[in-house]
Amino acid sequence: MNFIKRYLIPRLISYFLVIWLGITIVFFIPRLIPNDPVIKMVDQMRARGSTLEPGTMDGIIHDLTVMYGLEGSTLEQYRDFWVRLAHGDLGVSFFQFPAPVSDLIATALPWTLGLLLTTTAISWVFGNIIGGLAGYYTRRSWSRTLDAVAMVIRPMPYYIFSFVLLLLFTYVWRWFPVTGGASLGALPEFTWGYIKDVLWHSFLPGLSLSALGMAVNFQVMKLLVQNINAEDYVQYARLGGVTNTRIVSKYIIRNALLPQITGLALSFGQIFSGALITEIVFGYPGVGMLLYRAIINGDYNLIMGITMLSIVGITTAMLIVDLAYPLLDPRVRYT
Amino acid sequence: MSPEITRRNFIKLLSAGAGTFVLTEAGLVPIPEGLLGPDKAFAAQSGTFPREETLIARILTGRVGTPDNFNHWVGWKWQDRGLQNLADEPLWTVDFATGEIINGAAAGDPTYSPDFMTLTVSLRQDVAWSDGEPFTAADVVFCIETLMKYEGFNAHTFFVDNVAAVTALDDYTVEFQLKQANSRFHTNFLDRWGCTRIFPKHIFEQQEDPTLFTFNPYVGCGPYKLHSFDPQGSWTAWEKREDWDKSPTGILFGEPQPKYIVFQYFADEGAQILAQLTHELDVVELSADGLKALLAQADTSRAYQPTFPFVVNNDPCITGIVFNTARPPFDNIDVRWALTLAIDIVEYTSIAVDSSGTLSPVHVPHLGPYPELYIKPMQDWLKEFTIDVGNGETFAPYDPDAPKRIAEYAQSRGYVFPEDEEFIAKTFGLGWYKFAPDIAEKLLLKNGFTKKDDKWRLPDGKEWKISYMTGTVLSNHDARNAVAAVQQWKKFGIDASMFNTEGGADLGYVGDFDVQTVWPAREPWGAGPDLYRTLDDFNSAYIKPVGERNQASYHSRWSSPELDDIIKRLRETDPFNTEQVVAIGIEGLKELVKNMPGLPTYGYIGFVGWDETYWTNWPGSENAYCVPYTHWPNFKYMTPFLKSTGKS
Numbered sequence: 001m002n003f004i005k006r007y008l009i010p011r012l013i014s015y016f017l018v019i020w021l022g023i024t025i026v027f028f029i030p031r032l033i034p035n036d037p038v039i040k041m042v043d044q045m046r047a048r049g050s051t052l053e054p055g056t057m058d059g060i061i062h063d064l065t066v067m068y069g070l071e072g073s074t075l076e077q078y079r080d081f082w083v084r085l086a087h088g089d090l091g092v093s094f095f096q097f098p099a100p101v102s103d104l105i106a107t108a109l110p111w112t113l114g115l116l117l118t119t120t121a122i123s124w125v126f127g128n129i130i131g132g133l134a135g136y137y138t139r140r141s142w143s144r145t146l147d148a149v150a151m152v153i154r155p156m157p158y159y160i161f162s163f164v165l166l167l168l169f170t171y172v173w174r175w176f177p178v179t180g181g182a183s184l185g186a187l188p189e190f191t192w193g194y195i196k197d198v199l200w201h202s203f204l205p206g207l208s209l210s211a212l213g214m215a216v217n218f219q220v221m222k223l224l225v226q227n228i229n230a231e232d233y234v235q236y237a238r239l240g241g242v243t244n245t246r247i248v249s250k251y252i253i254r255n256a257l258l259p260q261i262t263g264l265a266l267s268f269g270q271i272f273s274g275a276l277i278t279e280i281v282f283g284y285p286g287v288g289m290l291l292y293r294a295i296i297n298g299d300y301n302l303i304m305g306i307t308m309l310s311i312v313g314i315t316t317a318m319l320i321v322d323l324a325y326p327l328l329d330p331r332v333r334y335t
Numbered sequence: 336m337s338p339e340i341t342r343r344n345f346i347k348l349l350s351a352g353a354g355t356f357v358l359t360e361a362g363l364v365p366i367p368e369g370l371l372g373p374d375k376a377f378a379a380q381s382g383t384f385p386r387e388e389t390l391i392a393r394i395l396t397g398r399v400g401t402p403d404n405f406n407h408w409v410g411w412k413w414q415d416r417g418l419q420n421l422a423d424e425p426l427w428t429v430d431f432a433t434g435e436i437i438n439g440a441a442a443g444d445p446t447y448s449p450d451f452m453t454l455t456v457s458l459r460q461d462v463a464w465s466d467g468e469p470f471t472a473a474d475v476v477f478c479i480e481t482l483m484k485y486e487g488f489n490a491h492t493f494f495v496d497n498v499a500a501v502t503a504l505d506d507y508t509v510e511f512q513l514k515q516a517n518s519r520f521h522t523n524f525l526d527r528w529g530c531t532r533i534f535p536k537h538i539f540e541q542q543e544d545p546t547l548f549t550f551n552p553y554v555g556c557g558p559y560k561l562h563s564f565d566p567q568g569s570w571t572a573w574e575k576r577e578d579w580d581k582s583p584t585g586i587l588f589g590e591p592q593p594k595y596i597v598f599q600y601f602a603d604e605g606a607q608i609l610a611q612l613t614h615e616l617d618v619v620e621l622s623a624d625g626l627k628a629l630l631a632q633a634d635t636s637r638a639y640q641p642t643f644p645f646v647v648n649n650d651p652c653i654t655g656i657v658f659n660t661a662r663p664p665f666d667n668i669d670v671r672w673a674l675t676l677a678i679d680i681v682e683y684t685s686i687a688v689d690s691s692g693t694l695s696p697v698h699v700p701h702l703g704p705y706p707e708l709y710i711k712p713m714q715d716w717l718k719e720f721t722i723d724v725g726n727g728e729t730f731a732p733y734d735p736d737a738p739k740r741i742a743e744y745a746q747s748r749g750y751v752f753p754e755d756e757e758f759i760a761k762t763f764g765l766g767w768y769k770f771a772p773d774i775a776e777k778l779l780l781k782n783g784f785t786k787k788d789d790k791w792r793l794p795d796g797k798e799w800k801i802s803y804m805t806g807t808v809l810s811n812h813d814a815r816n817a818v819a820a821v822q823q824w825k826k827f828g829i830d831a832s833m834f835n836t837e838g839g840a841d842l843g844y845v846g847d848f849d850v851q852t853v854w855p856a857r858e859p860w861g862a863g864p865d866l867y868r869t870l871d872d873f874n875s876a877y878i879k880p881v882g883e884r885n886q887a888s889y890h891s892r893w894s895s896p897e898l899d900d901i902i903k904r905l906r907e908t909d910p911f912n913t914e915q916v917v918a919i920g921i922e923g924l925k926e927l928v929k930n931m932p933g934l935p936t937y938g939y940i941g942f943v944g945w946d947e948t949y950w951t952n953w954p955g956s957e958n959a960y961c962v963p964y965t966h967w968p969n970f971k972y973m974t975p976f977l978k979s980t981g982k983s
Contacts, residue, residue: 033838034836034838034841034842034845034847035837035838035841036841039840039841039844039884040840041410041411043840044411045489057886058886059492059495059496060489060492061884063486063487063491063492066486067486067487093400095400095410095411096400096401096410096411097409097410097411098404098409098410098546098547099400099401099404104400107566107567108567111567163603163605166605166606166609167605167609170609170613171609171612171613174613177615178606178609178610178613178615179569179599179600179601179606179610180565180569180570180599180600181567181569182565184383184384184391184570184572184597184599185383185384185563185572185597186383187563187565187566188566279602280602280603281602281603281605281606282606283569283600283601283602283603283606285398285567285568285569289398289602290400293397293398293400295837296837
């Protein structure tokens with residue numbers, strides 16, 4: 001009861017406050033920058049070759065403003081947004097009119113989740129295990145070799161790294177496809193053939209993200225383990241005759257994992273923003289390009305829909321980590 | 336009794352879950368057996384389309400955001416994914432490669448009444464929609480009336496404002512009665528990367544609200560019909576109609592050759608190049624450096640031209656610089672001319688496009704009919720044209736030798752190309768303006784500017800800074816012009832800088848900029864002599880004060896009573912009377928040169944690469960039978976001329 005009153009309720013209040021504040025900021029910022037969705041669409045229409053008389057222009061701007069639901073003041077639009085959201089309606093995309101925002105996100109999100117959940121998990125698990133071992137056996141030659149490899153990979157700009165993979169695996173060796181989430185002509189179906197095709201197309205984007213993520217986790221974990229290994233309580237344990245296996249698993253890795261778990265939660269939360277450069281280099285479908293296009297076209301509703309997911313994702317991940325911390329760290333108690 | 340969640344149990348659970356997950360993934364992620372190796376990989380990449388029967392091109396405008404919605408009469412629907420270029424057949428299409436107007440669904444030119452209040456259009460007979468229904472005047476009438484009925488259609492306001500009535504005189508003749516005289520009304524149906532197209536009555540009349548209709552599967556009069564599309568918008572595939580001879584393309588040019596045409600999305604230029612090098616993409620459009628890289632690596636790829644400058648240089652758009660004439664000091668004609676004369680066009684084109692641009696001194700590009708109709712006849716006037724430098728001194732700014740100097744510079748850098756005058760003129764243009772920094776200096780001093788420590792100062796003594804607004808894609812021609820201009824003006828002593836923004840359209844409309852790009856004037860209708868579209872954009876009726884939304888397409892905010900009169904006379908002239916149209920058009924171009932609200936530099940350049948592994952007879956410069964771009968509406972007219980190599 002004390003936990004609920006003294007910790008859970010204030011934490012939940014701050015959780016909802018952060019979400020409200022995040023959504024409110026994201027609502028107003030796109031409307032403050034000079035990127036009017038109506039003007040963007042008028043520009044597109046002008047490029048289509050029509051001779052627009054001045055009166056015609058004004059009429060088109062009026063029609064689009066009504067159609068997009070952008071009449072009234074910004075505050076009125078803000079109120080309407082919350083009313084719509086309360087009914088589970090994220091509105092329609094302006095640039096991809098009249099596609100509902102929820103449909104667009106639902107189409108792109110499985111690709112992002114499939115790729116980023118997998119690569120985040122793989123890079124976290126393997127990066128931490130190998131980094132932990134390398135940190136403990138820091139003088140071994142394999143540890144130094146892995147450290148050197150991570151030193152090369154980590155500072156490499158992601159675009160360059162992924163393009164090198166693309167060049168090697170699609171042109172030099174021609175093992176993987178150049179672009180796309182599936183083959184030309186392949187339509188989504190729940191068959192092994194299609195799943196295999198998707199995995200084949202996902203390999204290079206997955207490899208690029210996993211390798212970099214693994215290098216980051218490896219280096220961080222290695223440093224953490226090295227530092228903890230030098231702590232007094234580890235030295236005492238060693239002098240007291242505690243076995244190496246026990247020291248590594250119980251004294252070092254467990255302590256080193258705590259900040260890494262927070263990092264993992266943040267990484268999972270950030271998944272909802274997508275991986276824009278991966279999507280560009282590998283032509284992979286996902287939320288990143290959807291968000292990028294929404295921003296450059298001033299597609300307010302779509303920006304809101306995607307960033308709302310991201311805000312809720314990150315804050316929820318942090319909430320879960322906060323609540324789960326006593327289970328992971330014996331020093332933390334919410335009593 | 337439920338098991339207690341202790342810290343120990345939780346960690347065990349977490350470890351077990353993570354372990355299971357990793358093992359599962361480790362089993363899935365390795366490359367599926369039997370897929371490795373170029374041949375099998377290649378077959379899989381081709382999916383259901385036999386490569387020897389399939390042409391693969393890139394979607395220019397990016398991943399399709401509404402893959403299952405083909406109703407391109409509402410909003411933006413990525414029409415270059417095959418809608419305009421394969422499945423649709425407009426009434427008329429411009430072909431800038433040949434300078435001709437192609438009568439598609441129309442049987443010939445439209446006919447206006449002498450007062451331009453009535454327009455009659457004859458339709459081509461024996462044309463059928465891709466579902467077999469005949470295309471008739473009833474479709475045209477229904478389409479226009481429906482566009483006028485629903486506000487959600489893009490063309491709604493235009494037709495409501497202009498059309499009093501539309502009637503089918505018989506099955507193949509349509510008459511438009513207009514609300515006010517409009518001698519260019521028909522241009523709304525003239526396809527030049529977009530126009531009003533006709534939708535089928537027998538399908539749209541069944542829809543309760545046609546603006547919400549997704550029109551899937553798409554039905555058009557073009558030679559291809561929809562085959563399939565990726566729900567993620569990565570590709571759209573089209574299949575040749577069995578009754579292709581019922582499409583205007585088939586009637587005019589014969590049977591299209593590729594059985595399938597797939598438009599595929601590539602976000603990255605590097606991926607495009609790799610796809611062509613591995614023969615997975617027949618047509619690419621790249622940057623200057625991208626095309627060089629492709630040609631250096633590929634044995635089977637070719638560019639539009641067989642020698643330098645390799646590029647497509649016959650596009651109907653002229654690129655250049657736009658001055659905001661509503662903002663000082665750009666409201667001063669002497670300042671605009673000073674900035675022009677501070678440019679060394681040899682250096683400028685070298686920086687911008689590696690010397691591969693075709694110059695034009697006037698506000699239409701050097702292509703198609705324009706050199707013969709406009710630029711050559713204006714040579715004498717251009718040579719005699721002078722500007723007032725002050726103190727009774729005049730200066731003739733035109734330089735007919737500029738193209739020759741660019742050619743020499745390109746040769747000095749090792750590029751090899753024919754040296755005959757015809758090639759030089761076609762490739763580099765007929766002339767531009769002199770590099771005369773001394774005259775530019777006199778013009779500025781005349782207007783109270785001062786120079787201190789090699790830096791120009793405004794008449795009020797403040798340092799002269801120019802913010803050049805441009806887009807964020809540095810390989811695009813707006814940015815290429817910006818980079819070159821900023822470098823030239825810095826060299827001249829002005830503190831010029833680039834302002835890269837995605838908000839250029841908005842800032843342009845309200846006049847919140849100094850200088851911007853990319854089009855100093857609106858392109859004509861792509862072919863044909865009529866410059867109404869170009870000149871009318873400077874109509875004073877469209878200009879709004881800074882802070883209000885301008886109504887013109889480009890935002891120099893310049894007009895003059897003289898040009899208004901020229902526009903009025905052009906509007907009252909039959910667009911098909913070439914002699915009169917050209918005479919008035921030349922007057923308009925002279926007015927623009929005298930005032931230089933925007934500075935034309937070089938014509939738009941495309942960096943196209945064609946793979947000849949599966950398809951040949953591309954419309955290169957030596958055989959320019961058609962517009963060379965696959966994203967233009969004219970692509971369907973290219974398909975009957977392509978030849979399969981037979982390679983599988």
